[in-house]
Amino acid sequence: MKVLVVVFTLILLCPNGCVAQLKPNFIVILTDDQRFDAVQENGNPAILTPNLDRLMKKGKNFTNAHVVFALCSPSRAAILTGRYGSANGVLELSSKLNPGEKTIASYLKxxxxYTGVSGKWHVDQSPQALGFDFATTFYSNGTYHGRKITDQGKMVQPNEHCDAYCARRSLDFLQMAAAKDQPFFLFHNTQLPHMDDHMEWPAQDSTRARYQSSDMPVATNKNDDLANKPKYLKTVRNRTQASVYGYPDKDKIQAHTLDYYSVITEMDAFVGSILKKVDELGLADNTYLIFLSDNGWMLGDHGFTSKVLPYQPSTHVPMCIAGPGIAPSVNASLVLNIDIAPTLLDLAGLKLPARMHGQSLKPVLTGKKPGIRDFFIYEGLGSYGGAKPNLTVISDRYRYIVTYEDEELDRVNFRELYDLKTDTDEMENLASRPQYASRIKTFEKAIDRHRKEVVLPARSATH
Incomplete structure (x- = not known):
């Protein structure tokens, strides 16, 4: 007896009559100030993040993901363009992209x-000008409740949590997108766990009650005297504001961490509603879900608070990608926020622009390659909080930080080298030890190349 086998392939008819594969959908979920270990799936049993945990188990969890500059606006611009801040123009808060910069939303549009953005917006151009059809956003940071939100061109001020409102509008976008005969891209941005306008993390009492202060972890290097680090760090905002919070006192850090974890748990529930909607609408089989944070956050690490500085808790972020053809797994290779844009274009079957500094992660997602780079340059060139400019080489094992006197980058203020394999706390500065001279020379060449190929051409173009 003969058996007839029929294979069905999902196709679309092009306008000219050709046949094309159905393009995938993309949802990028970007949280704010969420450090790498502020999600249970990354080895922290003290925090409650059930929805993010399920997403990270479902896809490829990148445990060595970093941002190329740890600050809100620059990180968003890097994700949108796939380019370094010195090139795209955004090195400070509320900056504009340089003329001619193009975003992933514009490429996909x-x-x-069908492109949409919901939640926090922190680039000084309108979402519509940067390629978004649908936009429900609040600008920068502020109060969690009663926030002014621009919803499709109309100003509203809902008496509820801004992240709850925008999560619901993301559900509306998905409902509309599912009814359209076209693929979609949603960029969902949370305010949480960024502090509110009173520099606090005001979670609900019921959420806070799920935690015990005594269970909160405390950085082992909280009493760092900074003796082998740049002198200016003793008076930088990261240190003075930490003192206001009561750091490095253990009890103060634990109480603060409880507040931080509590708002993350609330954010996790808002994000969970989006993940649930994807399943309800039957979109999961053709939708890539990307989760990451715009930067890390220091909770007493080195006696610091906040971000920006080129140390591990500041640059290291959670990140995962789930979707068609991606097997659940953990990957420890170096990946960056500037890789998001080229990855989405590659997954959509589009040609990658040569001007992007990031690289497509598609070969890693499909298992063809274990990783795509051996190191990257962290571009700490903004001035937020009084930080001095730095260019930092970060590899799988080492972190080499060159701090400069000023933005001209021609006078070195200080050098640091840390072996992350033996010194995860970045406490033992090896930069002056002769046995590391050859390695430092290699790193110096990488920094010099970045200056010549990325930083200086961008400065010449804007002057």
Whole structure:
């Protein structure tokens, strides 16, 4: 007896009559100030993040993901353009992209994608000007409740949590997108766990009650005297504001961490509603879900608070990608926020622009390659909080930080080298030890190349 086997392939009919594969959908979920270990799946049993945990188990969890500059606006611009801040123009808060910069939303929109953004917006151009059809956003940071939100061009001020409102509008976007005969891209941005306008993390009492202060972890290097680090760090905002919070006192750090974890748990529930909607609408089989944070956060590490500085808790972020053809797994290779844009374009079957500094992670997602780079340059060139400019080489094992006197980058203020394999707390500065001279020379060449190929051409173009 003969058996007839029929294979069905999901196709679309092009306008000219050709046949094309259905393009995938993309949802990028970007949280604010969420450090790498502020999610249970990354080895922290003290925090409650059930929805993010399920997403990270479902896809490829990148445990060595970093941002190329740990600050709100620059990180968003890097994700949108796939380019360093010195090139795209955003090195400070509320900056504008340089003329001619193009975002992932614009690239996808040109290819027929329905594009939407919901939540925090922190680039000084309108979402519509940067390629978004649908936009429900609040600008920068502020109060959690009663926030002014621009919803499709109309100003509203809902008497509820801004992240709850915008999560619901993301659900509306998904409902509309599912009804359209075109692929979609949603960029969902939370305010949480960024502090509110009173420099606090005001979670609900019921959420806080799920935690015990005594269970909160405390950085082992909280009493760092900074003796082998740049002198200016003793008076930088990261240190003075930490003192206001009561750091490095253990009890103060634990109480603060409880507040931080509590708002993350609330944020996790808001994000969970989006993940649930994807399943309810039957979108999961053709939708890539990308989760990451705009930067890390220091909770007493080195006696610091906040971000920006080129140390591990500041640059290291959670990140995962789930979707069609991605097997659940953990990957420890170096990946960056500037890789998001080229990855989405590659997954959509589009040609990658040569001007992007990031690289597509598609070969890693499909298992063809274990990783795509051996090191990267952290571009700490903004001035937020009084930080001095730095260019930092970060590899799988080492972190080499060159701090400069000023933005001209021609006078070195201080050098640091840490072996992350033996010194995860970045306490033992090896930069002056002769046995590391050859390695430092290699790192110096990488920094010099970045200055010549990325920083200086961008400065010449804008002057």
């Amino acid at each position: 040109e290819q027929g994608y």
